[in-house]
Amino acid sequence: MSPLQDHFVHVQCGDCPIRHRAVCARCETDELMRLEQIKYYRSFQAGQTIIWSGDRMEFVGSVVSGIATLTQTMEDGRRQMVGLLLPSDFVGRPGRATAAFDVTATTDLVMCCFRKKPFEEMMLSTPHIAQRLLEMTLDELDAAREWMLLLGRKTAREKIASLIAIIARRDAALQRKRTPVALSVDLPLTREEMADYLGLTLETVSRQISALKRDGVISLEGNRRVMIADIDRLMEEAGDDSDGGILV
Amino acid sequence: MSPLQDHFVHVQCGDCPIRHRAVCARCETDELMRLEQIKYYRSFQAGQTIIWSGDRMEFVGSVVSGIATLTQTMEDGRRQMVGLLLPSDFVGRPGRATAAFDVTATTDLVMCCFRKKPFEEMMLSTPHIAQRLLEMTLDELDAAREWMLLLGRKTAREKIASLIAIIARRDAALQRKRTPVALSVDLPLTREEMADYLGLTLETVSRQISALKRDGVISLEGNRRVMIADIDRLMEEAGDDSDGGILV
DNA sequence: CGCTTCGTTGACTCTTTTCAAATTCAGTGG
DNA sequence: CCACTGAATTTGAAAAGAGTCAACGAAGCG
Numbered sequence: 001m002s003p004l005q006d007h008f009v010h011v012q013c014g015d016c017p018i019r020h021r022a023v024c025a026r027c028e029t030d031e032l033m034r035l036e037q038i039k040y041y042r043s044f045q046a047g048q049t050i051i052w053s054g055d056r057m058e059f060v061g062s063v064v065s066g067i068a069t070l071t072q073t074m075e076d077g078r079r080q081m082v083g084l085l086l087p088s089d090f091v092g093r094p095g096r097a098t099a100a101f102d103v104t105a106t107t108d109l110v111m112c113c114f115r116k117k118p119f120e121e122m123m124l125s126t127p128h129i130a131q132r133l134l135e136m137t138l139d140e141l142d143a144a145r146e147w148m149l150l151l152g153r154k155t156a157r158e159k160i161a162s163l164i165a166i167i168a169r170r171d172a173a174l175q176r177k178r179t180p181v182a183l184s185v186d187l188p189l190t191r192e193e194m195a196d197y198l199g200l201t202l203e204t205v206s207r208q209i210s211a212l213k214r215d216g217v218i219s220l221e222g223n224r225r226v227m228i229a230d231i232d233r234l235m236e237e238a239g240d241d242s243d244g245g246i247l248v
Numbered sequence: 249m250s251p252l253q254d255h256f257v258h259v260q261c262g263d264c265p266i267r268h269r270a271v272c273a274r275c276e277t278d279e280l281m282r283l284e285q286i287k288y289y290r291s292f293q294a295g296q297t298i299i300w301s302g303d304r305m306e307f308v309g310s311v312v313s314g315i316a317t318l319t320q321t322m323e324d325g326r327r328q329m330v331g332l333l334l335p336s337d338f339v340g341r342p343g344r345a346t347a348a349f350d351v352t353a354t355t356d357l358v359m360c361c362f363r364k365k366p367f368e369e370m371m372l373s374t375p376h377i378a379q380r381l382l383e384m385t386l387d388e389l390d391a392a393r394e395w396m397l398l399l400g401r402k403t404a405r406e407k408i409a410s411l412i413a414i415i416a417r418r419d420a421a422l423q424r425k426r427t428p429v430a431l432s433v434d435l436p437l438t439r440e441e442m443a444d445y446l447g448l449t450l451e452t453v454s455r456q457i458s459a460l461k462r463d464g465v466i467s468l469e470g471n472r473r474v475m476i477a478d479i480d481r482l483m484e485e486a487g488d489d490s491d492g493g494i495l496v
Numbered sequence: 497c498g499c500t501t502c503g504t505t506g507a508c509t510c511t512t513t514t515c516a517a518a519t520t521c522a523g524t525g526g
Numbered sequence: 527c528c529a530c531t532g533a534a535t536t537t538g539a540a541a542a543g544a545g546t547c548a549a550c551g552a553a554g555c556g
Contacts, residue, residue: 030405035375072397075489082393091515093386100390127375134382137389138341142348143309145330149320151399152447156544191503199400201545206504223553240324404512439535449513454536471521471535 010041016112021088021174023063023136026128032125038118044105050091051103053133056128060092066109067188070101071196082144086170090136094120107188151199154239158210159198161237164218164226184227212237258289264360269336269422270310271384275374282374286366292353298339299351307338307361314357315436316388318349319444329444330392334418338384342355342368355436399447407446408456409485412466412474432475 013019013032024035041064044050051057063085070083082101085091091103091111112124123130150162168185187194191209195202195222212218217234219227228234261267261280272283289312292298296314299305311333318331330349333339339351339359362370371378398410416433435442439457443450460466465482467475478481 070393072393074397074401074487078401080397082396093390095383095386096463101393124375127372127378130375130382134378134385135343137382137385138343141385141389141392142341144389144396145318145349147322148330148392148399149328150394153322153326164357178529190501199527202503203505204544210504233364239322438533450535451514451537452512454534455512458536 018062018064018088023090023129023133026132031126031128034122038114039112042111042113044109046105046107048105049102050105051099053099053102056097057092057099057116059115060094060119061111061113063087063089064110064112065093066105068103068105068108068109069086070103074099079196080199084197086174094123106193156200156204156208157211157237158239159200160205160212161234163194163198165234165238184225185227187224266310266312266336271338271377271381274380279374282370286362287360290359290361292357294353294355296353297350298353301346301347303347304345305340305347305364307363308342308367309359309361310359311335311337311339313423314353314355316351316353316357318351320349327444328447332445334422342371354441374386385480404448404452404456405459405485406487407448408453408460409482411442411446413482413486432473435472435474
């Protein structure tokens with residue numbers, strides 16, 4: 001279909017931007033060489049669905065660039081985002097035949113893919129991969145549990161403040177900047193996607209963003225860029241007891 | 249303190265009721281023997297806190313009998329359950345020094361514990377343990393994501409119906425009964441604990457249970473035992489598209 | 497320039513929460 | 527066995543927060 005569907009040039013793992021955070025992070029040179037042989041790149045356009053829930057999973061892989069979401073939809077159309085995948089995040093579930101959630105590219109996106117079978121075999125022979133995957137999965141589980149607190153107990157205002165803080169933290173982590181957190185953050189999501197992340201309607205998202213702006217906690221530069229006026233205030237509004245401690 | 253604090257008699261792993269579901273499920277006889285040497289039992293009374301969020305984690309382990317919860321609490325007291333641990337479920341996070349959530353026994357409970365350090369070392373030398381732990385963690389992550397849909401998008405009535413269905417499924421799984429699902433289920437939680445699970449208040453929980461009863465979807469036998477009048481109806485009320493398919 | 501998508505705002509509705517009181521239940525000691 | 531006590535649960539009435547429906551404005555694109 002689109003030119004973006006075509007496979008990308010093959011990048012050497014050593015030069016890969018996510019080399020030290022992805023599932024391959026702990027691999028030695030020789031292990032990397034074996035991965036190199038079974039990997040391939042795939043690109044997706046913004047809006048394109050990567051995997052449908054219920055589909056047979058042919059591959060697993062890592063997000064190299066761009067952003068993807070994991071979502072669940074009820075028959076009547078209510079939708080909840082259950083994962084936000086940034087570069088280095090892993091997609092797929094070794095040991096399961098079909099996908100449990102929809103995976104969608106929300107921006108143009110490049111994935112480093114492995115056919116599922118060879119990857120599973122390699123996991124058995126390469127403890128470094130399984131170890132790293134376990135570590136990443138445990139981290140995701142912790143993140144999911146924080147997210148559950150947000151969904152179950154936070155007010156709309158706290159949800160918005162939390163989302164901004166989460167995104168600020170995550171992309172500070174990605175850029176390996178240990179700076180307390182950027183003063184301005186790009187929201188990679190539409191209002192509707194934020195609503196799906198937060199368990200709100202898009203109208204409520206819009207209203208609460210306006211309210212935080214009105215109250216001087218943030219300011220906007222266009223619709224997508226948020227300037228964080230007062231980071232401590234934002235953390236306070238987010239209602240997290242874990243103080244503004246940096247990162248993941 | 250209490251007599252229950254004392255260590256239990258040492259049960260042979262071969263006779264352990266959770267032998268085939270817990271983190272040791274894939275272990276061979278010799279691997280089991282090594283686990284046997286480092287394990288010890290601990291008992292907790294109903295209501296007792298097993299681990300406080302932020303505490304140094306000295307041990308990890310499996311729930312052998314009884315029920316525990318993972319919860320998060322905000323400064324102002326709002327509380328969200330983020331894990332419900334039944335027999336065979338794993339407690340603790342290898343590779344992390346401090347606990348991220350409170351773990352509490354909601355019934356009298358027995359755990360099979362391993363000091364964290366020896367267990368971590370054993371994970372490195374015993375792929376079967378790491379493999380099983382990865383599998384269990386991925387399952388928990390999937391469960392957490394279903395839970396997120398519940399918290400973010402379901403109505404109070406759907407939440408209650410879902411909870412009853414989830415508990416029915418989980419203890420059918422535990423008893424290895426492949427029967428479609430018991431006709432009656434014991435709710436191992438108080439109304440308040442259910443509320444913390446579902447992101448509701450206890451009053452709303454009570455009201456919705458009454459409503460389901462009034463509408464003939466369930467009936468109660470005492471406060472804790474639910475008779476499921478019509479399982480298909482219950483699944484429908486729960487709003488899950490995944491049809492009443494059995495188990496985990 | 498018109499079209500479509502995205503975002504904001506307003507008015508009103510409705511579900512769930514909050515606050516308060518009544519009721520049931522389980523365990524204790526008489 | 528029964529009355530008593532405190533915890534758990536149910537129920538009611540009022541309030542609040544978020545949702546729904548609808549209109550309007552802004553930005554990107556052919």
